[in-house]
Amino acid sequence: MKNKVFFLIVFVFTIFGCKNDDDVQLRTGDIKITVVTENNIIVLGAIVKILPNDIEKITNENGEVFFENLSEGTYTVMVSVPGDTINEEFVIEPGQLNLLTIIVDDVVVIEPDPLDINFLINTIYARLKDNTLFDSGGYSMYWGDIGVDIVSTNTTISSNYRGLDKFDLTPTNTIINDIWVSHYETIIEANTGIEFLESIDPISNPEIDKELLTGELRFLRALLYFNLVKLYGNPVLTTSGNNIDINNPPVFIQDTEQVYDLIVADLEYAQDNLMVSGPNNRASVSAAQALLGKVYIQMAGFPLFQADKYQKALEQFERLQGRYSLEPNYEDVFNVSNEVNNSEIIFSIDFSSDDPNEGSNYGVLWGPLGLAIEDNLLLVPSFLENYFEGPIAFPLNINDQRFNQNISTFTVQNGIATNTEDIANWRPYKFKKDVSLPVIRNGESFDFPYLRYADILLLIAEAENAINGPTPAAYNAINEVRRRAFGSIDYELTDGLTQEEFLDAILKERQLELCFEGHRKDDLIRTQRLESTINSFNINNPGDVKDFQSHEFIWPIPQIEINLNPNTVQNPGY
Template sequence: MKNRFFFLFVFVFAVFGCKNDDDIQVRTGDIKITVLTENNTIVLGAIVKILPNDIEKITNENGEVFFEDLSEGTYTVIVSVPGDTINEEFVIEPGQLNLLTILVDGIVVIEPDPLDINFLINTIYARLKDDTLFDSGGYSMYWGDIGVDVVSTNTTVSSNYRDLDKFELTPTNSIINDVWVSHYETIIEANTGLEFLESIDPISNPEIDKELLTGELRFLRALLYFNLVKLYGNPVLITSGNNIDISNPPIFIQDTEQVYDLVVEDLQYAQDNLVVSGPNNRASVAAAQALLGKVYIQMAGFPLFQTDKYQKALEEFEKLRGGFNLEPNYEDVFDVSNEVNNSEVIFSIDFSADNPNEGSNYGVLWGPLGLAIEDNLLLVPSFLENYFEGPIDFPLNTNDQRFNQNIATFTVQNGMVTNTEDITDWRPYKFKKDVSSPVIRNGESFDFPYLRYADILLLIAEAENAINGPTPAAYEAVNMVRRRAFGTADYELTEGLNQEEFLEAILKERQVELCFEGHRKDDLIRTQKLESTINSFNNDNPGDVKDFQSHEFIWPIPQIEINLNPNTIQNPGY
């Protein structure tokens, strides 16, 4: 069982429904579930989940959760606390409040004593592979490429993903809640490690490189907070470990700029103390430089508009020159056999099916039709057209080498590949695998390129253009990416673009180069093009409209946080 902690709060899910009145055709009832220890002590924050509805919430200060308007029938409730999980069936009798009490063993939080700092850091790296972080259901799916103009969700997808894609955002959406919890679980682990390192005497512990490990933890914490501030706008700022008194929740800072300030401070420290180079699946000076440059770019745009950060971003990116290059062939960027010699990837999250619980689900949730198990993502036609100079005609004719890496123009049945001219059967691809072998849940190996040099070059062009307009340096940064994509200089950007036209060209280049890597929505938000992009999508797809409101460039603060800490302030509009 994987125990989850919310801050130092015990994190428990409970299942809720919606209440109907009066006579309707479906006979429904409500249930109150109370969670107690065996000595009748109330359990606050227990995870309560009901199946088959798959709804989760947490117990309140009375140890209770309520589920309303459940259809008549038999359900399973799963209650989880650290050290114990209880499964129990219950029957909903219609037209009444059903009562159920669950007894759990005394809550035990097990901590290594003394703390094994290397084990803790390795655990944090492993957590990055969670489906709420960077696995196939992670950042690129729930945020980066859905809800915009790259992919849309299939009707087969979980309603929670569909709601994110359609901007039907609520504080009770289970993904919005789970993503928050996963990030804070990992941040608290990093904080715990930092407190431990601060407390040790380096003379008495010569085997521990205090500054190096502190730099590694601060890099990882910065990465996580950078996610949170983009997703939620005003996340709570926690810099302590697991010694929070849940009976008297503290008032945490909720301020976008202060979160960014911590991220910047962490990455500056990391640059001063990490190894200069090493395997790209571990934090390094270069990874901290690249991430700090990306942070500055995001701060320079909407909503902070700290335009002085464009120059700071360029200064960080300049430090990377000479250390990284574009791979000669686009497909080599994503080739697992090239991971050791990859000259483009600066920091990656490596999934390995050879290690328990570290295999990836890429190919499970989305991928070629007939190969992907769930087929959750569909390609937006206007995105596909960006790879072609004119309409999509057959036989296909595109000189952009990225197309065949990123788009599956075929279906798979019994290991046999069949090309299709029906573009509605095309699917996102990119992280390729042998189609003759079936997809296995948690069984795929590949490296997710969180930071790579093509991304940096296009950000150099964006920052240079923002400061000075489309200079030769800005053009060259984009054209380096285009020359690799087309194998020739014949497709370099048209000369003479104005500043706005050049920005549009950069964003288009980022869309086709970095698709399915989780960048698109962030790009559109900071350049204030999210709403216009969604409006264009809605005009082109009247049967699949996204109900975007101006405040929905960030998610709501999750309801579990509001429930556990009433001092938390909800984002405007929610």
């Protein structure tokens, strides 16, 4: 039996509506495209698009797609798999039968028997670095900050993110499809590992810490499903690996609350079985507590409105107090030399330039004009103005130390920085600091801070305010962040704010503190401020408006899933 790489959770449905080799007689104007890896492993679930016709299909169980009745001429075939897109030209000529093989990068195939559980877990951690997950073009960019009021996409260059920024959201969007696929590919591996651990006898396998490793896998699965439920609202829920009966394909659950129930159960199990502490790039009790608190906060707001979850969130966050603290200087949070002993980072995604496949690309998309390879992101003026106590004036005199870490007010040429007073030339600058060194693709050592204590403090303030109003405990939490930002008690939040005013202050503080880390859109959605924020952006930026509709707080279920699984229900409005 041939090896296969499965990219879709419902791959079994490819047996319906897909042609078999024996059934296909290629004619002039037809083309069969086969997708394989460098090791000649066939690829199921690759997205194949023919341009300029813009016809899209999914490879079947033989790694094949068929396009029929194409006119004579030159075409481009675009093959997309998680983390990679291949473009090749081909020509339809009179009397020619067309067979085309596309070779994509090799991927790791987890063999179910025998299964190396530690290798599988390390593989999942490595997958978190994928560009459709947590690299620079991943979660923080495609979901967190574009499409709102921090950055917008540069209209002068071609960018796949432009459609997301302007809410041109369709079920066939390549990014929306790729992100779905990469998450489920990784979830299936986690499910495979969990099933394997459930099946083993701990007495016969004393070298395997069954509960600890299951806790690690369930933490990772929860993290991935938390992404999916926020992105797609009603993702497909599966807790199985690849062992699916193709003669009796299942009907998968699509229910927001049931997805959250699984996330909560996974994180509760993780808390009970993981190590209390350890390297911040591995799952731990603290990471599970922090993530579960964030999950509860999101459940407390729109669209679930489960207000009892505010108290549950506080209970999780209180367990972290005393174990973590803010770094004295904001810039030290992101200092590469401080990653191991960082007092603030609870869980991070670690990138290493020592491995050409595991370095980050944060300097590729994010950084000063003239240094970043792809100048994709422009700063929204109103976001910049929030760092200032009045109009932007020169010479710059800014008390908030976060500004210089987060914003490049200079351009770079030949390794030399030159200040500019044209704010249109300012750029995001949070992660790449040494402007004398060139940016190298996949070549940066940088740990992306997925969970950090400043985020937790601001969520403590939000939960406390939601339950009791702006109490001293709520003020203390937000002011701890502000004292670090300004290096002084003189900038503590004004007393006497109403509950609504205090929430506005928290959201502004989160915008300034956590920008470019992927939090902004979640903040606005759960507090029902997304639409009003976009309306304000459109009024202030009439040449760059976002076409937001009320149902677009989540993405559509990808068309590839609906094509393969006729039971899948599309989200309302799409």
